[in-house]
Amino acid sequence: MLGIWATPLEQGLAYAVLVLGVYLTFRILDYPDLTVDGSFPLGAAIAATAITRGIDPLVATLMGFLGGAIAGAFTGLLHTKLKISGLLAGILTMTGLYSVNLRVMGGRSNVPLLREDTLVTLAQARFGFAWGAIILFVAFVLLIKLLLDYFLHTEVGLALRACGDNEKMIRALGVDTDLYKIFGLALSNGLVGMAGSLIAQYQAFADVGMGIGTVVAGLASVILGEALLKPKTIMSATLSAIVGSILYRFTITLALRAGFAATDLRLVTAVLVIVALSVPKIKELPFFKKTVQEKESTQNKKVYNQQASVLMGSEKHASD
Amino acid sequence: MLVIEKLNKTFELGGGTTKRAIKDLDFQAQKGDFVTIVGSNGAGKSTLLNLVAGVYSPDSGKIFINGIDITDLPEHKRAKFIGRVFQDPMMGTASTMTLEENLAMALKRGQKRNLKLGVKGNRDKFRNTLSKLDLGLEDRLTDQVRLLSGGQRQSLTLMMATLNAPPVLLLDEHTAALDPKTASCIIDMTKEIVVDNELTVLMVTHNLQQALEVGNRTIMMHDGEIVLDLFGKEREDTSVDTLLEEFSKVKKERFLDDRALLA
Known part of the structure; x- marks a missing residue:
């Protein structure tokens, strides 16, 4: 029924979990976090390896969250306690994670899940092949969106948002901003790791190279969603992250249909982000x-x- | 009550040069004291405030608030004792967050923050607080703070700094960036809040008239030391001109510059 749009819709929903994570660092914490390119395959590697060892896929998915969270906290520690610049801290973690991910996957660069029960196969058995993945991912994304909306309005959540908005002010109000940044990065990369777990189960394999370009794709999704919905509140911002993720996958599908080779897509994405980021600046030129x-x-x-x-x-x- | 004992702070300026910003400074202010601080640029006024607030840690000396030694507490752990308003109206509030969210954060000053909704249940309190300002802000609780003017933001900051009445309030030229009318409004509000809550206030100002009119005590700083401490009758008898003369005594060589700067 959905035809060629089924795959990008499923992908967009699964990646929306990642985009929510990227939104959390880039927009809420105002932190350009490149850990994502490492924590995404980390989540995939952990979930895939766990599932092949017979661990329940839901537990494996949560393990992916935990793995990502630890990676994010590590970046946060490098940045806040060792005073390494934000970008470099993320790059260092990401680089180190490449080796970690290979270790997690037992030295192989690819862990297939073809004959395993995953959340996706279970959902497809329950709701039918066509709708299983969509229902599963919609449930996941909605749950995370609602939890995130709630959290960002709690006392802790408000303080976390203030860390990205006016760090000096919230410190003067008694918040240990270092701790909050570490926590924010952990939460964000936890979501990214969880997205990695979901994508691994969706495509039925984890691959050590699947993280390359994830950050830029996530950022492109955030920007697309914002351009479309112009969110003013947290609720609409998380919604626009989800919409942006789906829109991004649709754009990619259209680009493929338009004759771009699959290998050109990263360039298309990069150009998309460059254009989106430079439009306000170009408008200012005399x-x-x-x-x-x-x-x-x-x-x-x-x-x-x-x-x-x-x-x-x-x-x-x-x-x- | 604020007690400062033998406080010292030296800054490394690079290239081997150093600047003694605060020299063996002793100071006491009682509960309810409203102290205005004057002095030329580089006298150490802001450094003193930053030392009290914990932005810098002193090289030696002690700071007590209500008898508690806060000298070694990090900035965020002093927050429950100290409210602050900065010169820049943009610095005291989170601009992308709403008025009620900003107030909710201030309400938890120095306390443990939980996974409870921050605003819910406090709206009436916030509306009451803001209605005291008479700026109509009580009807804009869900507006983002960036939509407010500089004066409105500074009023909000003042409310946030005193929302749960910390014992010490630090004001660093908090009206300097505002137009005269708004500035006098903010000063009136400041006086009211201080009287209502019996705080100990340190207010840095470059406006000598204001320094003598506002509060009950004025100190003049020069070169990291308190060179003049006026209160009671002596302060009442002091005019801006005599204050300027005092300036010239402690700093003859740059008197003319200062006169131009302070007049």
Whole structure:
């Protein structure tokens, strides 16, 4: 029934868990966290390995969350306690995680889940092949969105948001901002790890290379969602992250349909983010400002002329 | 009550040079004392406030609030004793968060924060608090703070700093960035709040008139030391001109500069 849109919809929903994590660091904490490229495959590796060892897939998914959370907390420690710059702290963790992920997968670069029971196969057995994954992921994403909405309005959640908005102020109100940042990074990467677990079960394998470009894809999703919904509240912002994730996968599908090779997609994504980030700056350039004004004034003139002609026309009509 | 004993702070300026910002400073202020602090740039006024607030830690000396030694407490653990309003109206509030969310954060000053909704159940309290300002802010609880003007933000900051009446209030030129009318409104509000809550206040100002009119005590700082401490009758008899003369005594060489700066 959904035709070619079924796959991007399923992917978009599963990746929405990751996009919520990226939203948490980039937008709430105002922290450019690159740990994601490592914590995403970490979650996948942990879940896949656990499932092949006979652990319940739901437990395995939660283990993926935990693994990601530990990776995020590590980045947070590097940044707050060792004063390593935010970007570098994430890159260091991500780089180290590559080796960790290979270890987790027992030295192999790929762990297949073809004959295993996963959350996806279980859901498909329960709700049918066509809708199983969608129902599973919708339930997951909605649950996480609602929990996150609630959390970000609690006393702890408010303080966490203030850490990204005005760190000095919230410290003056008695918040240990280092601790909160570590916690925020742990929560964010926990979600990213959980997304990795879900994607591994969805595609029925974990791969050590599956994390490359995840951060940029996540950021592209956040930006797309914001451009579409222009969120003003936390509730609408988390919703726009989810919508953005689905929209991003649709865009990728369209790009493939338009004839881009699958190998070109990362470039497409990067360009998408560059354009989205640079539009506000380009609008500020004097050259562009001028042309915008000119355009507006010519548009106004056109409207004026139209109105004038309408008036004249009607007068003419009346005089007739 | 705030007690400062033999406080010292030296900054490394790089290249081997150092600056003694605070020198063997002793100071006491009682509960209900409203102390205005004047002095030229580099006198150590802001450094003193930052030492009390815990932004810097002193090289030696002790700081007590209500008898509790806070010298070695990190900044965030002093918060329950100290409310602060900065010069920049943008610095005291979180701009992307709503008025009620900002107040909810201030309500938990220095306390343990839980996984309970922050705003729910406190709206009436917030509305009451803001209605005291007479700015109509009580009807804008769900607006983001970035939509407020500088004066409105500073009023909100003042409310947040005193919401649960910490014993000490630090004001660092908190009206300097505002237009004269808004500034005098904020000063009136400050006086009211201080009287209502019996706080100990340190207020840094460059406005000598204000320094003498507001509060019950004025100290002048120069080169990391308190060079003048006025209160009671002596303070009442002091005019801006005599204060400027005192400035010139302690700092003859740059008197003209200061006069231009302070007049």
